[in-house]
Amino acid sequence: MDASPIRDIFVIGGGINGCGIARDAVGRGFSVFLAEMNDLASGTSSGSTKLIHGGLRYLEFYEFRLVREALMEREVLWKNAPHIIWPMRFVLPYAKGLRPAWLIRLGLFLYDHIGGRKLLPATRTLDMARDPAGKPLKPLFKKAFEYSDGWVNDARLVALNARDAADRGATVRTRTKVTGARRENGLWAIQIEDLQTGETEEIKARLLVNAAGPWVDHVLSGVVGLNDVHNVRLVQGSHIVIARKFDDPRAYFFQNKDGRIIFAIPYEEEFTLIGTTDQDYPGDPHDVKISDTEIDYLCAAASEYFAQPVKRSDIVWTYSAVRPLYDDGASKAQEATRDYVLKADGGDGAAPIVNAFGGKITTYRRLSESMLEKIESFLGKRGKPWTAHAPLPGG
Ligand SMILES: Cc1cc2nc3c(=O)[nH]c(=O)nc-3n(C[C@H](O)[C@H](O)[C@H](O)COP(=O)(O)OP(=O)(O)OC[C@H]3O[C@@H](n4cnc5c(N)ncnc54)[C@H](O)[C@@H]3O)c2cc1C
Structure with a gap:
């Protein structure tokens, strides 16, 4: 032989x-x-945010092909691996001075309708004064949108x-x-x-x-x-993990003042996962490590929303990875396809x-x-x- x-x-x-x-x-x-x-x-592939998602914010960069394909994949993957992939609801608080409510509604309307959604529940509006999702947040967030995506053990x-x-x-x-x-x-x-x-x-x-x-x-x-x-353009993304910040099974989608967004996600029962960042990375992908600037950025961005601020001393673990994004000449890392x-x-x-x-x-x-x-x-x-x-x- x-x-x-x-x-x-x-x-x-x-x-x-x-x-x-x-x-x-x-x-x-x-x-x-x-x-x-x-x-x-x-x-x-082990350093992602672990979402099976259409990518709501990619709609802002007109990535309709990608978003539609990704939305359709959510239920296909869930069906084939329900032991490591499951639906998750995301709470997106409306924040005055950031994206207007009509724009978020329009994005979520597209999100609900362009991706062949059959089993995942549709978007709804929340009154944060009454919904438990409002409890861990500052009282200035009065309204939010709740939509579906998925979680995966990557x-x-x-x-x-x-x-x-x-x-x-x-x-x-x-x-x-x-x-x-x-x-x-x-x-x-x-x-x-x-x-x-x-x-x-x-x-x-x-x-x-x-x-x-x-x-x-x-x-x-x-x-x-x-x-x-x-x-490819190598773009670093980091996450911080803190002790559980909220009891609700839903995750949060927070908009930042710089136009980016971060997630705060229930993680391994006792923790909350917060991320991510976008910065060009020049080194060997295996050596990637969270920087002080990223830690400060994530703590500050989450503290804009949570009633109790997220402090450096709350962090129990961090991880970072490098996105191999196709270099389409975008000037900002967050805008690369x-x-x-x-x-x-x-x-x-x-x-x-x-x-x-x-x-x-x-x-x-x-x-x-x-x-x-x-x-x-x-x-x-x-x-x-x-x-x-x-x-x-x-x-
Ligand atoms: C911070 C961050 C958050 C993300 N969040 C999400 C998310 O929530 N949802 C989502 O869908 N996607 C997400 N992504 C994107 C996703 O993680 C990546 O697109 C995906 O993991 C890339 O997989 P890959 O197989 O191409 O690369 P990799 O997982 O990096 O695999 C490439 C492999 O090639 C091996 N290799 C390299 N050279 C050689 C060689 N010479 N010989 C043998 N082996 C070699 C490497 O060791 C490596 O294991 C995220 C990415 C990042 C960085």
């Missing part, structure tokens, strides 16, 4: 996108090898996609770094290194998928050997590579389907989209 058969697809990266692509591909009958240099979900979503991919026949290697990839006789020859033993190996594949998240450009320059690579872009190179005798730039946890399954369309344009059609109606392990 050939110990190292030629694989159809080699996936670089064991985040949500790499694992989602591997699962979809193997389920259609492709042979798949996935390498993750650390642990599954050790990159951005790292487990990654692991379950990898588990299912492996159960269906994919090879999934963690602690395995891709150190080189070159085109050879119409195939890819990919060098991998087991970071625990130092052993190296070469894998041959027909097509390479670059799903390295914030390292995606680094893979193109350092692994594939291309020059002048600049596709959250949509994903897939770019292919090769074909006609040269082994193809398809790169995934950007994306959200919420849209990983649709990104994977789009990736499979690209893959099938090179390798031929194998199967139909199938993941919309396939529960994840345990779901």
Whole structure:
């Protein structure tokens, strides 16, 4: 037996996108090898705000395609993984001097109607003097809007996609770094290194998928050997965790004076999760850490709303991650598109590579389907989209 058969697809990266692509591909009958240099979900996919959401504020940047797709994914993902994804209601207080009530109402009307909502309850208006959601807030917030989105255990979503991919026949290697990839006789020859033993190996594949998240450009320059690579903008986002600030099961959506928003979310029963920030990040994504400025920003923004201010000394944990946003030339980090872009190179005798730039946890399954369309344009059609109606392990 050939110990190292030629694989159809080699996936670089064991985040949500790499694992989602591997699962979809193997389920259609492709042979798949996935390498993750650390642990599954050790990159951005465990450092998110953990929302399965349409992204209400992306409407302000006219991202209708993304918002609609993400809204539609909420119920698809919930149905397939109800053990790690569940609905959550969000309370958005109306704040004088910020967005007018008519604009919020319009945004929430679109939110309720453009995304095929069937099970999630619709938006309603709250009288904060009477609703328990008003209790932990300053009394000046008299009115609020309550709408639906979802919550996800992000790292487990990654692991379950990898588990299912492996159960269906994919090879999934963690602690395995891709150190080189070159085109050879119409195939890819990919060098991998087991970071625990130092052993190296070469894998041959027909097509390479670059799903390295914030390292995606680094893979193109350092692994594939291309020059002048600049596709993604790295944008840091941080969260603080404090002891439970309110008893209500609903989360809060707070508008800030700078036009940004933050969430305050019930977290792991005893805590409240507050985030996030948006600032350009120049370093290695693995070294990302919350800055003093971000801590001050999050404490100040939450204290505008809560009757009891959020202090630095309240913080029990923080985490940070780096968004690999497709560089659309936006001047501000918060305005850069959250949509994903897939770019292919090769074909006609040269082994193809398809790169995934950007994306959200919420849209990983649709990104994977789009990736499979690209893959099938090179390798031929194998199967139909199938993941919309396939529960994840345990779901
Ligand atoms: C602060 C913040 C909040 C967010 N909140 C949300 C949210 O609430 N909802 C939502 O839907 N989305 C959210 N997102 C977006 C979402 O988290 C990301 O879009 C998504 O996790 C990106 O996944 P990925 O698989 O592309 O990247 P990653 O998860 O980073 O995976 C890439 C993987 O590639 C591996 N890798 C890199 N180079 C190599 C190599 N040479 N060899 C082997 N492996 C390699 C890395 O180790 C890494 O694990 C948020 C993002 C941030 C930063």
